[in-house]
Amino acid sequence: MERRAVLTAALATGATITVGTQPATAAGPLPRDRDIAAARRAFTEGRYAQLHQALPRLLAAADHTTTQELAPAALARASQVLTLAAELATKLGHTRHAARYAARATEAARCSGHPLALALAVRAAATPLRRTGRTDLALHLLAEAHDHLTGHRGSASALDTAGMLALTTAYTAAQSGRARQALELAERAEETAARLNRLTGHQDRPGLTHAHCTLYRIGIHHHLGDPDTALAHARHLTDTALPSPERRARRATDTARALLAAGDPAGAFTQLLAAEAAAPQEVRRPSLRDLTAAVRAQRPGLGGLADFAERITPSRTPN
Structure with a gap:
């Protein structure tokens, strides 16, 4: 199997x-x-x-x-x-x-x-809720988790958590086409990141940073049907600004989706290769295989694409 x-x-x-x-x-x-x-x-x-x-x-x-x-x-x-x-x-x-x-x-x-554990759990719940058509419930739970941070918001950990909740909520809103809510929450997260940076004095920490907000902006604007703005944010974000391989792979993946939406399958494939370089196991996920298939549908003869598609397909072993 x-x-x-x-x-x-x-x-x-x-x-x-x-x-x-x-x-x-x-x-x-x-x-x-x-x-x-x-x-x-x-x-x-x-x-x-x-x-x-x-x-x-x-x-x-x-x-x-x-x-x-x-x-x-x-x-x-x-x-x-x-x-x-x-x-x-x-x-x-x-x-x-x-x-x-x-x-x-x-x-x-x-x-x-x-409240911090609750925020982490609710952020994890948002995606499956969104994928099963329960976006309103996801947004409600995210708002509730944010409210639970009341009384803790002066601390760096609470600011970090509140900002990440805002980004997840913005992304969730964008996927359901709620542009105003998505953009307002993305801006709120950026303001929180600036406040957190003033409090801690450095930008290279894990968690909420300006770079992390920019990363989410790529996906938010892509889901809002604005690949040009998504790509503008991608151009201002370097891998060195992101703290982990998983985040760097996400940057490449979200950029690939925006490039494909903008009619640039070759550029999208370049980003898929970047995602593989950042985190090889990331590109073996089903959604990345689907994205690869979408690139291949637009440019089936693209050099190296067939080999890449074969490379990321799970091998089968006897039952």
């Missing part, structure tokens, strides 16, 4: 499966901060195969945590694990599994009382 199908099963059945050589157990110790941080690094660096090997044990611990009467901090950590599972399922195009894990992450975060 396809390697991706193994991971699908892992996400579908949580802590009752075996992934790779790592057996999952029915229950485990509470999720540890260092293990969650390592899993998060695997995600941001585009090392999805490594993350899928780590997830079963983390999910077993999260399952154990959410069924016990445990401290808020433990529930917040469990929410972070479930959020990662939702994000990875989203990357793989498995919307139903992503929705399931995001819902569990949101519930654990609510029970923990930690």
